[in-house]
Amino acid sequence: MSEPILKIRNIESFYGPIMAIRGVSLDVHPGRIVSILGANGAGKTTLMKTVSGVMDPEKGTIEFDGRQIQGSEPHKVVQQGIVHVPEGREVFPLLTVDENLSLGAYTSNDKAQIERDRELVFNYFPILKERRNQESGTLSGGQQQMLAIGRGLMANPKIMLLDEPSLGLSPLLVQEIFEILKRLNEEQNMTMMLVEQNASAALNLAHDGYVMEVGRIVMDGTAAALMASEDIQNFYLGVQEEGARETRRWKRKKTWR
Amino acid sequence: MVAPTLPAQTEINGVSFNANPGQRPVFVDGSDTIVSLFQKRCADLGRRTAHREKDFGIWKTYSWADYWQHAKWIGMGLRKLGLQRGEVVSILSEDRKEWAYSDLGIQCVGGIASGVYTTDSASQLAYLINDSDSRFLILENEEQLDKFLQIEAEVPGLLNVIILEDEGLHDLEHHRCIMIDDLYEIGRQAEQDEPGVFETEIELARPEDTALLIYTSGTTGKPKGGMLCHENVMSGIEAGAHRLPTYDTDEQLCFLPLCHILERNVSIYFPLAAKSTVNFAESPETVFANLQEVSPATFVAVPRVWEKIYSQVLILTQEATPTGRIAFGLAIKAGMERAEYLLANKPVPAGVAAKFWFWDQLVLRNLRRMLGMDKMRRGGSGAAPISPELLKWYWSIGVPLLEGWGMTETAGLGSINTMEENKVGTIGKAVPGYDIRIADDGEIQTKGLNNFQGYWRNNEKTAETFTADGWLRTGDVGRMDDEGFLTITGRLKDIIITAGGKNITPAEIESRLKFSHFISDAVIIGDRRKYLTALIMIDQENVEKYAQDNKIPFSNFASLCAAQEVKDLIAKEVNAVNKEFARVEQIKDFRLIDVLLTAEDEELTATMKLKRSYVEKAHAHLIDDMY
Numbered sequence: 115m116s117e118p119i120l121k122i123r124n125i126e127s128f129y130g131p132i133m134a135i136r137g138v139s140l141d142v143h144p145g146r147i148v149s150i151l152g153a154n155g156a157g158k159t160t161l162m163k164t165v166s167g168v169m170d171p172e173k174g175t176i177e178f179d180g181r182q183i184q185g186s187e188p189h190k191v192v193q194q195g196i197v198h199v200p201e202g203r204e205v206f207p208l209l210t211v212d213e214n215l216s217l218g219a220y221t222s223n224d225k226a227q228i229e230r231d232r233e234l235v236f237n238y239f240p241i242l243k244e245r246r247n248q249e250s251g252t253l254s255g256g257q258q259q260m261l262a263i264g265r266g267l268m269a270n271p272k273i274m275l276l277d278e279p280s281l282g283l284s285p286l287l288v289q290e291i292f293e294i295l296k297r298l299n300e301e302q303n304m305t306m307m308l309v310e311q312n313a314s315a316a317l318n319l320a321h322d323g324y325v326m327e328v329g330r331i332v333m334d335g336t337a338a339a340l341m342a343s344e345d346i347q348n349f350y351l352g353v354q355e356e357g358a359r360e361t362r363r364w365k366r367k368k369t370w371r
Numbered sequence: 372m373v374a375p376t377l378p379a380q381t382e383i384n385g386v387s388f389n390a391n392p393g394q395r396p397v398f399v400d401g402s403d404t405i406v407s408l409f410q411k412r413c414a415d416l417g418r419r420t421a422h423r424e425k426d427f428g429i430w431k432t433y434s435w436a437d438y439w440q441h442a443k444w445i446g447m448g449l450r451k452l453g454l455q456r457g458e459v460v461s462i463l464s465e466d467r468k469e470w471a472y473s474d475l476g477i478q479c480v481g482g483i484a485s486g487v488y489t490t491d492s493a494s495q496l497a498y499l500i501n502d503s504d505s506r507f508l509i510l511e512n513e514e515q516l517d518k519f520l521q522i523e524a525e526v527p528g529l530l531n532v533i534i535l536e537d538e539g540l541h542d543l544e545h546h547r548c549i550m551i552d553d554l555y556e557i558g559r560q561a562e563q564d565e566p567g568v569f570e571t572e573i574e575l576a577r578p579e580d581t582a583l584l585i586y587t588s589g590t591t592g593k594p595k596g597g598m599l600c601h602e603n604v605m606s607g608i609e610a611g612a613h614r615l616p617t618y619d620t621d622e623q624l625c626f627l628p629l630c631h632i633l634e635r636n637v638s639i640y641f642p643l644a645a646k647s648t649v650n651f652a653e654s655p656e657t658v659f660a661n662l663q664e665v666s667p668a669t670f671v672a673v674p675r676v677w678e679k680i681y682s683q684v685l686i687l688t689q690e691a692t693p694t695g696r697i698a699f700g701l702a703i704k705a706g707m708e709r710a711e712y713l714l715a716n717k718p719v720p721a722g723v724a725a726k727f728w729f730w731d732q733l734v735l736r737n738l739r740r741m742l743g744m745d746k747m748r749r750g751g752s753g754a755a756p757i758s759p760e761l762l763k764w765y766w767s768i769g770v771p772l773l774e775g776w777g778m779t780e781t782a783g784l785g786s787i788n789t790m791e792e793n794k795v796g797t798i799g800k801a802v803p804g805y806d807i808r809i810a811d812d813g814e815i816q817t818k819g820l821n822n823f824q825g826y827w828r829n830n831e832k833t834a835e836t837f838t839a840d841g842w843l844r845t846g847d848v849g850r851m852d853d854e855g856f857l858t859i860t861g862r863l864k865d866i867i868i869t870a871g872g873k874n875i876t877p878a879e880i881e882s883r884l885k886f887s888h889f890i891s892d893a894v895i896i897g898d899r900r901k902y903l904t905a906l907i908m909i910d911q912e913n914v915e916k917y918a919q920d921n922k923i924p925f926s927n928f929a930s931l932c933a934a935q936e937v938k939d940l941i942a943k944e945v946n947a948v949n950k951e952f953a954r955v956e957q958i959k960d961f962r963l964i965d966v967l968l969t970a971e972d973e974e975l976t977a978t979m980k981l982k983r984s985y986v987e988k989a990h991a992h993l994i995d996d997m998y
Binding site: 123124126136137138139140173174175324330331332333334359361362363364366367369370371 | 512513514516517520538539542543915918919922923924925926927928930966967969971
């Protein structure tokens, strides 16, 4: 396989005295979709924020495209080609769809390029073209999520960090958005790092996966290998183990192998 | 019943014992069986607190009267359901008050209590039920129930299953299963119908009657049920009282499995004599929090737990402010200086004591409070060897930690260090009334009332365990110094004979390896081989911390074990150990076990020790790789 485009090594991040990430190392190879799974509070979002420069790591290095970027200002990170689509969409509600998209291209001065990117976004998300003059606060949740992803695409990134794109969306919409992400990956060769609670959707989309628990990675492998693991099936994919009784409630202990 | 002629008595902390330990019958406050002592205590102490247990996050107290009442219902209930004297009841539960209630209830009506580890698999459970010929199984919850349901066809001799927690099981309808409340009701009814029977049953107990079965973890072959009679346990209580002073005001924390003789003695039988209060930890995972809450007067744990607490403190100090770190370092230094005198049994010079007092006020007192050790009069370590450095460290922070030794076959307590007589690195002197000798082949052999009765329905193994002149062959190899302090060097059957014909006791090398903070356990390989090698299980927490501090990238446990730097680290530890041994005893190569083993795995005992035979089998490819 090629050199990883994103190399994270021994990252530690804190919220005040609380260590949210306790030494995480992972690789993202170009053109791959890497999914990070984990329960609430495992440190997934913190990891994303640390990569995008919103948070500074206490220790460790982040190497992107051969350059160390840990501790850089977020806008510098965006210029390097890393875009972070935050959890909960965070579109600017009083601005129109078009204006939101333009903000996504804030780091670029190349008008022609911006328009090409806008067309690309509209190509993938035709609904945004229909609603381009509507205030984005009035869009549905799914459309706002599309706008957030579209806004990210406007920065013409090399890698997209997607934080919970399925949050609060109906299963059908999740399917639709994940379908588009898949096309983006295949057609634009877009590298993605995806944080998800919806493990089955995430593993179906991703090539590789990491499982985080309380700030550490406990398991990693290809998406197929993870899906085959009994622990993943039990704790993330909701597969009930064969039990002696139908109404079984207890779960066995995790072993992560 | 109190025998008409009580031998000369002596009083220890308000409890009377035979003046001459080792004399038959063993009397504790005039009782010569566990159950009559239990009856006396409950009658005398009544509303006083016997146990504490957490219920939805709040500590609740349960009295000696509750203890008596529930044990009575369980005993009478089981009797009503068909339990005969001399029959076995198995208990499959984490530590909780009902464990004690059941243990005593079963024994009071002449039954034999046998504990099963909650980590045992369904097939292991089937084996234990059938081998012990259990009539009843008391189990904790739906998780354990499912084990029974998987094997119910294989255990035809079992009459009923009693379930302690009904959570998730309201709809359960099974002809062999009842809830504990149903059993209490049956017991209550039986008591009304036949008042006084329970007390009569208690009187029927003789000191030589088998009271409990303790299955040995069986590092080789199938587990064997060690039979302990009332006298064995009573003499254990007597020995404990002599060597481990406990007061009726003492708080204790119970968290090791009660199936193991160590916790069983410490948390069920010793408190019967000492009248101390036992607090049950919520779960094995919450021990450290519970320790803080309870702040016990005495605390007995396995070395692994003491190591964990130590590493937590180290990690905390590394993250402290520079001033804090310096203060801590000076405090430990002052503590170590004082500990040297204490451990050598020499008076502490005034200067050293003053320095310690200063740092104690400033640092160590707070540390002990934080750990829940501020009221700790004595800590105990057993069931595996503990590193002398670690013992000293605890003494230096003002926690007197003593190492002892015992096994199921010696009713738990064989030898122990005490506050007065302590030699770090040894397992102490034989307990009063107990004789220990070293046989010609180096085996430690014991004689006294503690010696168990034999293995349940296994005369062949029992015969192998005793010498012709009636001494117990412990299987441990060791030596005794002029003053009578014992040191264990290994297990007899583990002795490795290398291809060169040299006899080596691997346990000695293994325990040296384990003393490293980075190594949690190790197994030495080399029988009929050219040289020695080792399979090593790393200590996850400490090695992860090391990797993190040294910027060694890893993702999961396997990649941590695969990291060259980690291998180098362990190689360094192995080399340090090698220096202490002769050439033939040196480890030429090693491999790390890169799966994170849990208590459910066959390779580990319930006390998290590696089982040699299983490890050799499961990791044969790693071994072959080294030769």
